[in-house]
Amino acid sequence: MSTIGNPSAESSNSSLALTVFGANGGTGAAAVQQALTAGHRVTAVTRHPEQFSQRHERLTVLKGDATVEADVLGAVAGADAVLSALGVPYSRNPISLYSKSARAIVMAMEHTGIRRLIVVTSSAVDPDGFPATSLMKQLVGKYLIGPVIHRLGRTMYEDMVRMEEIIRSTSLDWTILRPPALFNKDAVGAVETSLRPMTAQFVARQDLGAIMVDETTRDDHHRETVYVRSVDGRPSIIRTIWDDAIRKK
Numbered sequence: 001m002s003t004i005g006n007p008s009a010e011s012s013n014s015s016l017a018l019t020v021f022g023a024n025g026g027t028g029a030a031a032v033q034q035a036l037t038a039g040h041r042v043t044a045v046t047r048h049p050e051q052f053s054q055r056h057e058r059l060t061v062l063k064g065d066a067t068v069e070a071d072v073l074g075a076v077a078g079a080d081a082v083l084s085a086l087g088v089p090y091s092r093n094p095i096s097l098y099s100k101s102a103r104a105i106v107m108a109m110e111h112t113g114i115r116r117l118i119v120v121t122s123s124a125v126d127p128d129g130f131p132a133t134s135l136m137k138q139l140v141g142k143y144l145i146g147p148v149i150h151r152l153g154r155t156m157y158e159d160m161v162r163m164e165e166i167i168r169s170t171s172l173d174w175t176i177l178r179p180p181a182l183f184n185k186d187a188v189g190a191v192e193t194s195l196r197p198m199t200a201q202f203v204a205r206q207d208l209g210a211i212m213v214d215e216t217t218r219d220d221h222h223r224e225t226v227y228v229r230s231v232d233g234r235p236s237i238i239r240t241i242w243d244d245a246i247r248k249k
């Protein structure tokens with residue numbers, strides 16, 4: 001397990017060109033902000049540029065659908081690294097955003113010779129992704145919270161697994177980030193990353209965005225699946241399920 005103090009405080013030595021998919025979402029917007037803070041040039045991709053509020057001289061906002069190969073090819077042109085924080089709400093219907101966007105992004109990166117890819121899925125795709133510090137928490141997680149989350153998100157997690165398989169089958173320098181439940185906070189804080197599932201099942205979107213940007217300049221997580229969590233902040237799991245599974249629909 002490694003700890004990153006405050007990713008936003010560390011400016012990178014060299015400026016990179018980064019393409020961010022899902023830039024209009026909570027995590028994607030945080031990644032864009034952190035990348036600009038770190039001195040990078042950013043292409044933010046969204047289907048709704050009119051709703052994207054960030055402005056910066058090193059920021060280009062591009063209208064595009066991450067499942068459309070031509071849009072993706074245009075968006076990644078000239079990038080040093082590609083970041084995806086794409087997401088859709090839970091649904092009973094089949095979900096294909098993750099796998100379709102993975103195919104389009106991989107195709108575009110292989111076509112253009114870009115090697116570095118950082119994507120977000122979820123710790124919930126791992127059946128052992130909810131370790132607990134006590135027997136009681138383990139039982140609550142296994143028999144109460146885990147089944148609710150897996151039932152609500154079944155079609156999403158199925159497609160995240162497909163996305164991970166598509167990405168692992170490439171020769172790219174990929175990193176798959178598997179966050180636990182997301183929440184929002186004002187500033188970036190300390191985070192932990194690990195190659196194994198961790199307890200404490202929350203990461204702030206602001207921290208996750210910072211981790212994504214941090215990954216663009218490190219090489220120890222190439223071709224690894226990485227679990228992440230925020231050190232500070234513990235929102236209510238009920239509030240999180242309400243925000244993401246019910247209110248977002």
Ligand SMILES: NC(=O)c1ccc[n+]([C@@H]2O[C@H](COP(=O)([O-])OP(=O)(O)OC[C@H]3O[C@@H](n4cnc5c(N)ncnc54)[C@H](OP(=O)(O)O)[C@@H]3O)[C@@H](O)[C@H]2O)c1
Binds near residue numbers: 021067089
């Ligand atoms: N919520 C949780 O507790 C939780 C836990 C673990 C993992 N995750 C995962 O973490 C990731 C980030 O979550 P988040 O809540 O920060 O994201 P979010 O706010 O739901 O944003 C996702 C963004 O994806 C974009 N998008 C969707 N379909 C697209 C398409 N076809 N082409 C281009 N853009 C598209 C949307 O932007 P436009 O509509 O502007 O295009 C949207 O703003 C997601 O993959 C989510 O599943 C979430």
